[in-house]
Amino acid sequence: MKAKVTVMLKQGVLDPQGEAVKSALGNLGFGGVEAVRQGKVIELDLAETDATAAEKAVTEMCEKLLANTVIESYRVEIG
Template identity: 75%
Template sequence: MRAIVHVMLKPGVLDPQGEAVRHALGSLGFDGVNGVRQGKVIELELAGDDPKTAEAQVAEMCEKLLANTVIESYRVEIV
């Protein structure tokens, strides 16, 4: 079973990497990009076959290690 975790900065948290990407896109001629938020995607290969158990386990991983829940939010997909 595979889990995909999407981690993004929470709204209101400054995103200097996203701002650098937005600026670079403008420099390359891509007008009209008013904002960029950059995040990360983490793919996990998990043993087991119970999606609810896997989702709970991955959420615990996010809370303890994969996301800084003070400034980041996360979303878990079990596929």
Template identity: 80%
Template sequence: MKARVYVMLKSGVLDPQGEAVRHALATLGFDGVEGVRQGKVIELELTETDATRAEASVTEMCEKLLANTVIESYRVEIAQ
């Protein structure tokens, strides 16, 4: 079973990497971009075969390690 975790800074948290990307895009002539938020995607290969248990396990991983829940939010997707 595969899991994909999307981690993003919460709204209101300064995103210097996103701002650097926005500035670089403007420098390259892409003037229509008003804001950029940069995040990360984490893909996991799991031995678990039950989707509910897999999601619970990955959620626990996010809470303990994969996301800094003070400043980041996350979303978990489970696929067969």
């Protein structure tokens, strides 16, 4: 079973990488970009065959390692 985790900085947390990308896009002539938030996507191949159990396991992985829940939020997709 496959799982995809999307991790983003929470709203209100400064995103210097996003600001750097926004600035670079402006320098390349893409002036219409008002904001950029940069995150990460983690894809997992799981041995688990039960979607509920897989989601529970991936959520635990996020809480313990994949996301810094103080400053980041995450979304788990099982498919």
